[in-house]
Amino acid sequence: MSPSILPTLLSFLLLSASALAADTGKIGINYGRIANDLPTPVKVVQLLKTQGVSRIKLYDTDSDVLKAFSNSGISLTVALPNENLTAAAASQSFTDTWVQTNIVPFHPGSNLVAIAVGNEANVDPNITSYVTPAMSNVHASLQKYSLDDKIKISSPISFSALQNSYPSSSGSFKQELLEPFIKPMLEFLKKTSSYMMVNAYPFFAYSSNSDEISLDYALFKPNAGVVDSGNGLKYESLFEAQLDAVYAAMDALKFNDLKIVVTETGWPSQGDENEVGASGPNAAAYNGNLAKRVLTGGGTPLRPNDPLDVYLFALFNENQKPGPTSERNYGLFYPNEQKVYNVPLTAAQIGDAAVAPASANNGSKVVVPPTGQTWCVANEQAGEEKLQDGLNWACGEGKADCRPIQPGATCYNPGTLVAHASYAFNSYYQMKARSTGTCDFGGAAHVVTQSPQFGSCKFPTGY
Known part of the structure; x- marks a missing residue:
């Protein structure tokens, strides 16, 4: 990092109290469960509360999950899955039953605030035309229980719904989606005072065009920015440029008074060889900088007064998700509830993470030594790359005493990465x-809480 960049970054992280008091956005997290090693929903609620998370988005209406969130103070967005869209569009009695079974018993205890009717239906031409009729029927069913003014209804679209997205001012929806999907949905959202749900992943754009898109621009890091040739606005992050492309597309259809909620965005901590940019440090930078951006207020260049509301993807790494390696590595937490990397999730946490590589989240402002003796050791589940990154940082910028693990020194044996990383x-x-x-x-x-055992090496307990 160059000396000229450091002061700018420090000023960005060390925000004043007045800035934090401004009209800020909100951070939520997607809680996916395509895995066989996740903690129970009750434990998940406990984890979220310790992290200060107050907004969660689900991909179904599993009763055990909804019960676990009862009286937790955490607001929930639930989903009617794509496979139910056809039935929901065709039959009011279907949505009556669905609402009676999956919504009514859990409100208000589980604090349901929104229903996502389908997910990214724009990518499947077989279901796009069913979305708005399904939304209308669900809304009518909610009206029967006087819940229509308490629970919003929308349907997340993927960024691929756009025909044009660069420059942002030229944003437009694909022509084939307009009549069967986009226009009817926007009309419904306006009529019901709801909002557009958008899934936006700068990672995909960067990974496919890394020779043209700056990584710093994709990760919210200091960069020269991009000036929109159409409206003269300057963009310093790809994420905001993507959102404004959607806003421009809605404006072109005369729906310029609708709000956007980003229902999915994230960056994978691991990926296949061809998934350029997938790494732990990049994931930590993207999600961490995005969270700070959201929690410190303001909107996009096109909508500067509209705070950003964002749901990060995802809570856990999900080991049974199909597809490339990245699909199983979007989590903020491992299934054992340990953090994959540190991300501020509330305004109070901003500034807790040090200005250091993601491999070292070492900068909490709260210095409260735990009672009794404790030690810090390597998490073998993290993988060799993450352990090596952490070891390099600890022995380098972290200024840990790594002399005992040098060749021939007292703690060199056993000469394993886990042992050396644990010592560092x-x-x-x-x-x-x-x-x-x-x-x-x-x-x-x-x-x-027990002294680590690596050969005859003795781990220190204090300096």
Whole structure:
């Protein structure tokens, strides 16, 4: 990092109290469950509460999950899956039953605030025409229980619904989607005072065009920015440019008074060789910088006064998702509830993460040493790349005492990555007085209460 960039970045992270008091956006998280190793819903609720998360989006209406969230104070967006769209569009009695079974018993206890009717239906021409009729029937069913003014209805579209997106001012929807899908849905949203749900992933755009798109521009890092040739507005992040392309597309259809909620966005911490940019540090940078951007207020260049409401994807790495490696590595948490990397999820957490590589989340402002003796060791589930990144940072910028793990020194044996990373992580952790957040290293480490055993090496407990 160049010296000229550092002051700018520091000023961005160390925000004033007045900035935090401004009209800010909200961060939520998508809770997907395509996995066989996730914690129970009750434990998930406990995890979310410890992290200060107050908004969650689900992909169904599983009764066990909804019960677990009852009286938790966490608001829920639930979903009517794509496979139910045809039936929901064709039959009011179907949606009456669906609402009676999946919504009414859980309101208001589980704080249901929105229903996503389908998901990215624009990619499947076989179901797009069913979306708005299904939304209308669900709305009519909610009216029967006087819930229509309490629960919003919308349907997430993917960014691929746009025909043009660059420059943002030229944003337009695909012609073939207008009559069967986009226009009827926008009319419904306006009529019911709802909002457009959009899934936006700058990762896909960057990965496919890394030779043309700056990584810093995609990750909200300091960059030269891009000036829209159509309206002269300057964009400093690809995410905001994408949102404004959707706004421009809606404006072109005379729906310029609708709000957008980003129902999915994220960046994978791992990917296949051809998935350019998929990495832990990039994921931490994207989600962390986006969260700070949302929580410090303001909107996009085209809608500067509309705070950003965003749901990060996703809560956990989901090991049974099909597709490329990235699909199983969007999580903020491992299934064991350890963080993959550190991301501020509330305004109070902004500034807690140090200005350091994502492999080291070492900068909590709260220094409260835990009682008793504790040590920081490597999390073997994190994988070699994450462990090596953390080891390199700890022994380099972190200034941990790594002399004992050099060849021939007292803790060189066993000469394994796990052993060496554990020693380095613990050295840094003890040096920082075991303060909160100093044993994370992007999910590569965790705290233990028994002295680590690696050969005859003795791990220090303080400096």
